[in-house]
Amino acid sequence: MISDNALKVLYRLKKSGYQAYLVGGCVRDLLLGREPKDFDVVTSAHPEQIRAIFRNCRLIGRRFRLAHVHFGEEIIEVATFRGLAGEDSHEGRVIENGRILRDNVYGTIEEDAFRRDFTVNALYYNINDFSVVDYVGGMEDHKAGMLRLIGDPDQRYREDPVRMLRALRFSVKLGFTIHPSCAEPIKRFSSLLQEIPPARLYEEVLKLFLSGYAVQTFEQLRHYGLFGVLFPETERCLAKEQQGFPLTFLAKALERTDQRVQDGKPVAPYFLFAALLWEPVRTGAQARIEAGESDILAYQEAAGEVVAGQVRHTALPRTVSLPAREVWTLQPRFERIVGSRPFRLLSHPRFRAAYDFLLLRAEAGEAEPSLAEWWTRFQQADEAERQTMTRPGRRRSGRSRSRKRKSRTAPPANVSV
Incomplete structure (x- = not known):
């Protein structure tokens, strides 16, 4: 071997x-x-x-x-x-x-x-x-x-705070237990990660979440207070809605990531970061929409603000930040299913990733399942059926039923530690 x-x-x-x-x-x-x-x-x-x-x-x-x-x-x-x-x-x-x-x-x-x-x-x-x-x-x-x-845990963590991330990554990957003397200082020293260059933390995040154990790693990072250092805005949003949809959405996105890794399929880093930062983007966009902005502009501004804040903690190369922003800003465009707009969206180079993102949102109960179903059928339909589906006055099948069902259904189970 x-x-x-x-x-x-x-x-x-x-x-x-x-x-x-x-x-x-x-x-x-x-x-x-x-x-x-x-x-x-x-x-x-x-x-x-x-x-x-x-x-x-x-x-x-x-x-x-x-x-x-x-x-x-x-x-x-x-x-x-x-x-x-x-x-x-x-x-x-x-x-x-x-x-x-x-x-x-x-x-x-x-x-x-x-x-x-x-x-x-x-x-x-x-x-x-x-x-x-x-x-x-x-x-x-x-x-x-x-x-x-090896040696005094306090001293070793001070020498290189990234060792705290490595401890969690190895323990999850190997199924090993972190020795109590090494586990105890992590919460006390979590803030030391703020001294690490964002470019190095970006590489560590990829190792943490693209090794096939993203869900367990996410739970451990939150348990030890390290996730909030890496993604403070996301942590603030999740803390406000411990029993709601945001945590469910991220957990489902990480489950999908793990499945792809285990199946030997590639995972785009931009899609991972789009999921990790989605909740602050969505929250910021919603506040702007309620203040009277158009939804597309609201998502564009919220995306820019979140990326600008996140790069102070983990670097985001343009090859990651730009496509992630496209995935976010395409989400409100999925609501426009009349006329020529669906055809234009279908031809967008980032359509497939944005569509997969929509499916995750629907699975988490954040977007209407009927909307995801409509877009699935639209892709499979021939040209004549697509023209019929996009005529003015057409309604998505199951829209009213899904809303009633949703109001009677308890929120998804919390997956935090």
Whole structure:
């Protein structure tokens, strides 16, 4: 189950006189019988020495200097053993207010082990004798299904607050329990995430929600108070309607995301963020509509305001923010089913994503099921039937019945922790 290219890197480093091990998540997953998505190598060779060995190598990173060895689409990441240093300022290391800003201090494999975050991520596969090397009790925690930080949890979270997100992600993904000493400080230190660059948090959000465990991850993030740091406007909206539709809509969107990941289908990051930020957009648009604005303009302005606020917390590349805004601003246009407007909407390049979004809203009880049914039939109909469906005076079938049914039905069950 080990990548042939990872083995090539290991044996070439060994042949060149350096120590080389597989390390981290790939070893952890192999011990669980899972096929790793990628393979990380750690070595006694320094970055420049690694580059001299591999012509297909690129050095990246300032905070952590790494080597990427390219084999077509596969990249084997190679890092030099990290060393220990007790001073806040050391050649190669910069620490400010407890946070590690730069760390290129090199050392031994044992020092490297104590520098890693969780014990189960500090296991090394040794090609010399095909053993697993463990300096920190990682094998014992692995067998017990326990996620435990190496060292003092308070200090480790201060060094890198993203470790709190990693703790939740790994615990959900692996089905491991977070050790109480590591779980307790998370709520106290949640605000430290505000110090992390939004671009890095954007990447972490993708890892959190696109790994096939989005629903459980969402519940854990809210339980530990981290979701509100990443998405404060969404959290404020959900807090006001704990028993209402907003939480149901987001949970259903995340369920759909998990299903697609498990089926091996792609998930567009813009659709994920459109779901995560929908409630503040909808709430802001509704307030504008009640103040007299047209619905389309209201959604456009609300979308712009929400995106402008969110980028202070997680970065939103234009490839994400622009299509997400289109998905939001197309929602009121689904209400216009007379004349030529449905035909124009059907030809919009973002129609399919916006239609899928409408289906989720209908499933959550937020949009009329009859409206979603109308648009499903409209797509399947031939030209003559479409002309009939869009004539003035036509009403969507089941519209009045759905409203009566909705008034007698209890709101969907809350899925929060």
